[in-house]
Amino acid sequence: MTSGAAVRVEPAGSPAYEVRIGPGIAAAFADEIAGLPGIQQGRLFAVIDTGIPPAWVDTVLDACAAEGFDVTRFTIDPSEKNKSIETFRAVLCAMADAGIERREPVLALGGGIVGDIAGFAAASYRRGVPVIQCPTTLLAAVDASVGGKTGVNLSLPDGSLLKNMAGAFHQPAAVLADVSALVSLDERTFRAGLAECVKHGMIAADWSDAGLLEWTRESMDRILARQPGVLVDLIARNVAVKARVVAADEREQSDTGGRALLNLGHTYAHAIETIDGLAPDGGPLLHGEAVALGLVAAAECSRSMGRLGASDVLVVRGVVEQCGLPSKISGLPDDATLLDRMMHDKKTSGGRLRLTLLRGLGRAELVSDPPAEAIAAGWSAIRA
Numbered sequence: 423m424t425s426g427a428a429v430r431v432e433p434a435g436s437p438a439y440e441v442r443i444g445p446g447i448a449a450a451f452a453d454e455i456a457g458l459p460g461i462q463q464g465r466l467f468a469v470i471d472t473g474i475p476p477a478w479v480d481t482v483l484d485a486c487a488a489e490g491f492d493v494t495r496f497t498i499d500p501s502e503k504n505k506s507i508e509t510f511r512a513v514l515c516a517m518a519d520a521g522i523e524r525r526e527p528v529l530a531l532g533g534g535i536v537g538d539i540a541g542f543a544a545a546s547y548r549r550g551v552p553v554i555q556c557p558t559t560l561l562a563a564v565d566a567s568v569g570g571k572t573g574v575n576l577s578l579p580d581g582s583l584l585k586n587m588a589g590a591f592h593q594p595a596a597v598l599a600d601v602s603a604l605v606s607l608d609e610r611t612f613r614a615g616l617a618e619c620v621k622h623g624m625i626a627a628d629w630s631d632a633g634l635l636e637w638t639r640e641s642m643d644r645i646l647a648r649q650p651g652v653l654v655d656l657i658a659r660n661v662a663v664k665a666r667v668v669a670a671d672e673r674e675q676s677d678t679g680g681r682a683l684l685n686l687g688h689t690y691a692h693a694i695e696t697i698d699g700l701a702p703d704g705g706p707l708l709h710g711e712a713v714a715l716g717l718v719a720a721a722e723c724s725r726s727m728g729r730l731g732a733s734d735v736l737v738v739r740g741v742v743e744q745c746g747l748p749s750k751i752s753g754l755p756d757d758a759t760l761l762d763r764m765m766h767d768k769k770t771s772g773g774r775l776r777l778t779l780l781r782g783l784g785r786a787e788l789v790s791d792p793p794a795e796a797i798a799a800g801w802s803a804i805r806a
């Protein structure tokens with residue numbers, strides 16, 4: 423029997439909470455929900471990702487009902503288009519219809535999209551009710567469910583979609599990362615989640631886990647086989663890194679890095695992730711696939727500024743490829759177009775580009791206005 427793990431998150435401005443990780447943890451935790459600070463027994467509002475096998479959802483929600491919760495279910499078909507104000511509004515209306523009160527929790531069962539919408543609804547409804555995050559994708563387990571960022575996309579009248587443009591910081595009361603839920607993920611979605619693990623490994627030396635990237639490389643066969651024990655360790659170590667970053671800079675206000683360091687590779691990724699036709703199926707890349715390419719590009723950009731060794735770039739490219747993620751891609755627009763797209767990313771400040779780059783493998787920092795040639799070197803490194 424695989425044992426579980428727990429990681430404590432201690433944001434400076436919000437109550438501390440635990441991330442519990444293990445097989446079957448979401449159902450097993452049902453008897454502890456009513457004991458969480460700020461939660462009372464009564465109604466429970468479950469927001470459910472349509473992609474999760476119904477049997478797993480039933481096991482979790484039946485366990486909640488057996489503990490005396492009156493459970494209301496609301497399902498969401500997750501897509502970036504549905505991560506919208508309209509869906510947010512529908513969740514709020516259903517919560518009101520169910521008569522949810524201040525101390526009655528939202529349970530978010532799903533990937534990052536469902537977690538972000540449910541978390542934002544919990545942050546807003548009656549000015550805030552508790553949310554418990556139950557991430558069911560690897561990306562949500564190692565990243566999105568922890569740290570309290572919630573929100574939806576804004577779709578403008580001109581047709582453009584602004585990612586995560588409306589939202590709130592709302593830390594969960596608990597996170598339940600049930601590794602049994604990851605079994606049913608399709609291979610592409612599972613591997614996409616590994617990109618955030620590589621990212622954490624690339625910054626972890628500054629956050630008390632210098633061996634994370636190496637351990638991830640050595641454990642890759644067991645990770646890809648989704649062995650429950652190694653998944654528990656993978657999630658626990660990644661969450662611990664994210665928890666330390668969040669504790670240092672809960673609301674991303676640090677000028678020297680803090681939470682912005684978690685954007686390593688993301689400014690490159692955001693410039694390409696909405697482009698249709700880059701993925702082999704003719705659609706856009708998954709977020710994690712774009713991040714994987716962005717990590718290689720950020721490493722090469724760092725190298726070209728003399729901040730990282732060439733052999734370290736090869737290590738990054740190697741681990742990305744080990745994950746089965748793309749490290750090169752054909753069909754990218756020209757450099758000028760890509761630079762323009764990077765400048766429109768919301769990580770620019772006052773028209774200046776601030777890029778998270780490496781200063782050695784395992785250590786990241788924010789760099790303002792990196793030279794255009796260095797940015798272009800990053801793009802060249804990922805052109806097939």
Ligand SMILES: NC(=O)c1ccc[n+]([C@@H]2O[C@H](COP(=O)([O-])OP(=O)(O)OC[C@H]3O[C@@H](n4cnc5c(N)ncnc54)[C@H](O)[C@@H]3O)[C@@H](O)[C@H]2O)c1
Nearest residue numbers: 473474500533534535558559561562565566571603606607
């Ligand atoms: N809040 C944060 O800090 C944060 C951090 C990173 C990413 N995000 C957000 O997370 C979102 C991406 O999350 P994601 O990668 O989890 O994608 P996702 O939520 O779109 O889920 C991916 C797919 O997996 C399916 N799925 C979910 N659980 C499943 C299961 N157990 N078995 C089978 N299929 C399952 C979903 O139905 C969906 O089709 C983005 O919107 C991103 O902005 C938020």
